[in-house]
Each structure stands twice: as structure tokens, then as C-alpha cells.
Amino acid sequence: MSVTVRLPTLxxxxxxxxxxxxVAGSTIGEVLNELVQRYPxxxxxxxxxxxxxxxxxxxYVNDDDVRYLxxxxxxxxxxxxxxxxxAVAGG
Amino acid sequence: MSTVLKLSREIYVQMVAHCIKGLPDEACGLLAGDPGEAEVMRCYPTRNLAASARVYTVDPKDHLIADRDAERDGHEVIGVFHSHTHTDAYPSQTDVDQAPDPNWHYVLVSLRDTHPVVRSYSIVDGTIKEESVVVLSASGSDPQEREAERVPV
Known part of the structure; x- marks a missing residue:
């Protein structure tokens, strides 16, 4: 299972x-772990x-924020x- | 060298209008352009998920839509704007603590007084540095050919 991960400029x-x-993985956790292993x-x-x-x-997975999944x-x-x-926030 | 953030009159008005419309809460949005150019090509008003007069959170869903749209146009998100409803157009400690990207422009719109005050800053490792804001009066391909006017402060 492989997905495309779009990275922010930073x-x-x-x-x-x-x-x-x-990146390969079947859950967001697996995908992110694979990502950080490749790019510490x-x-x-x-x-x-x-x-x-x-x-x-x-x-996000496609259009959805994983915090709501x-x-x-x-x-x-x-x-x-x-x-x-x-995340963009301030006061 | 000090940075000059350039934006068209249309984008300036769009940004300030979104802030006024958001009252009494703070309003926010994202700015897109070409990285390194410091010229805003698109303004994306977003929802303030915090729905508060003291803090803002750019709705993550709106952020994703803006990011994809900017990318489609060959741009990138290069900054964020938000309003201060009762204080100066100067970054708060919260703004500094949560500044997401040292390459971004942080535009503040103060609605404290009768006339909105618009200022822009860079925030790098907790250090705030003001940038000039120039409103370009007409759209054209070469900024040099446009009549530019400094925002009154």
C-alpha cells in the first residue's frame, strides 16, 4: 500500500x-513512521x-483532517x- | 535588507473587508504568492475555528483548500493575516509562540481605531521584524511600472 505525502515548504x-x-503504510501512523525513518x-x-x-x-487523508477521523x-x-x-493559529 | 511586502489594492481590500466582516471575533486568512518574491498574488479568507475575539485558528480544512489552490496556480502560501480587534497591529506573544514558518509574512490588521491599520512582520526564532507594506494601485505584470503607494501608518 503506498500513498503520496504532500509536504509543507518548511x-x-x-x-x-x-x-x-x-510512502508505504496502511494507516497514517505507519505512513508517518515510514516518513520520519526516511527523513529524520x-x-x-x-x-x-x-x-x-x-x-x-x-x-489530512485526501480532503479530511485525521483529527476528525x-x-x-x-x-x-x-x-x-x-x-x-x-497548524496556523495565534492571538 | 528590509523586506517590502507588495499586494494589490484588490487583495488589500479583500483582506480588510474579511476582518471587518469577522467582527466581533478575530478574522484570519492565508496569503499566497511566489516564495522569495514577497508579493501577494492571492488572498484566501478562512474561517476562524476558535470563533474568538482574542485568538484565531485557521480552519484546517480551509487551509488545505487554499494550499491546493495556490499550488495549482504555481504559487505557495507565503503568509497569514489576522485581525486584532482591540489592540495594535503588532504580533502578540501567542502569535510569536505559534508562528508556523520563519519564511512567512505575518500581516496584522488592527481594527481598534476608525481606520484599519495594516502592518506586516517576519517572525524568526521569536524575533519580530517589521516589513514595509506597499499597496500596488493597478495590476500589471511588472511591479516597476505600477504606481505604488505606501500604506499610511
């Missing part, structure tokens, strides 16, 4: 400058030390598009 320098990469430089901005999703990042347990299927974007 993470691209840690992923060889690529805007999108193909993206880890700190995507996952917390305990492996949960970082608060300041949004991850099953977070890291969210299943993905072949050809899905996973997008990672920074």
Missing part, C-alpha cells in the same frame, strides 16, 4: 527538497516524543493523498 529541505514523496529531520515537527501527532501540525489509526488505501500542513 519540511521540504529535510526531504531532499521534494514537495511530495511516496522532519520528525520533531510531525510527531511528539511519545509518537503522537504534534499539536502544531495538521494531517481516527488520528494515527486512520486507515489509508493505495493511491490516497496525505497532506501535512502547519
Amino acid at each position: 519540511l521540504r529541505p529535510h526531504a531532499g527538497g521534494e514537495a511530495a514523496v511516496t 529531520g522532519v520528525t520533531a515537527q510531525v510527531l511528539n516524543d511519545d509518537g503522537t501527532l504534534h499539536k502544531f501540525v495538521n494531517v 481516527s488520528l494515527l489509526e486512520t486507515p489509508v488505501k493505495d493511491g490516497d493523498e496525505v497532506s501535512i500542513l502547519p
Whole structure:
């Protein structure tokens, strides 16, 4: 099972400058683990030390935010598009 | 070298109008353009998921739509704007703490006074630096040929 992961500009320098990469996995958790193993430089901005999703990042499967699905347990299927974007907030 | 953020009058009006429409809450949106060019080519008003007069959260769904649309046009999201309803057009500590990207432009629209005040900043490693904002009065391919006007401060 492989999906395309779209990377935000901030993470691209840690992923060889690529805007999108193909990653294997059957859940978002597996996809992100594979991603950080391949590009360790993206880890700190995507996952917390305990492996949960970082608060300041949004991850989507196609059009849907995984926070409204099953977070890291969210299943993905072949050809899905996973997008990672920074959470944008302030005061 | 200080950065000059350029935007068209249409985008300026779109941004300020979205902020006024969002009252009494803070309003927010994303700005897209060519990275390194510091010229806003598209403005994407977004929902403030926090629905608050003190904080904002760009609706993640709106962010994804804006990001894809910008990419389709060959642009990228290069900044965010949001309103301060009762304070200066200056980044709050929360804005600094949560600034998502050191390459972005952080545009503040203050609605405290009768006339909106628009300012732009870079936020890098917690350091705020003001950028000039220039509103281009007509659209054209060469910014040099356009009559530019500095936003009154």
C-alpha cells in the first residue's frame, strides 16, 4: 500500500527538497513512521516524543483532517493523498 | 535588507473587508504568492475555528483548500493575516509562540481605531521584524511600472 505525502515548504529541505514523496503504510501512523525513518529531520515537527501527532501540525487523508477521523489509526488505501500542513493559529 | 511586502489594492481590500466582516471575533486568512518574491498574488479568507475575539485558528480544512489552490496556480502560501480587534497591529506573544514558518509574512490588521491599520512582520526564532507594506494601485505584470503607494501608518 503506498500513498503520496504532500509536504509543507518548511519540511521540504529535510526531504531532499521534494514537495511530495511516496510512502508505504496502511494507516497514517505507519505512513508517518515510514516518513520520519526516511527523513529524520522532519520528525520533531510531525510527531511528539511519545509518537503522537504534534499539536502544531495538521494531517489530512485526501480532503479530511485525521483529527476528525481516527488520528494515527486512520486507515489509508493505495493511491490516497496525505497532506501535512502547519497548524496556523495565534492571538 | 528590509523586506517590502507588495499586494494589490484588490487583495488589500479583500483582506480588510474579511476582518471587518469577522467582527466581533478575530478574522484570519492565508496569503499566497511566489516564495522569495514577497508579493501577494492571492488572498484566501478562512474561517476562524476558535470563533474568538482574542485568538484565531485557521480552519484546517480551509487551509488545505487554499494550499491546493495556490499550488495549482504555481504559487505557495507565503503568509497569514489576522485581525486584532482591540489592540495594535503588532504580533502578540501567542502569535510569536505559534508562528508556523520563519519564511512567512505575518500581516496584522488592527481594527481598534476608525481606520484599519495594516502592518506586516517576519517572525524568526521569536524575533519580530517589521516589513514595509506597499499597496500596488493597478495590476500589471511588472511591479516597476505600477504606481505604488505606501500604506499610511
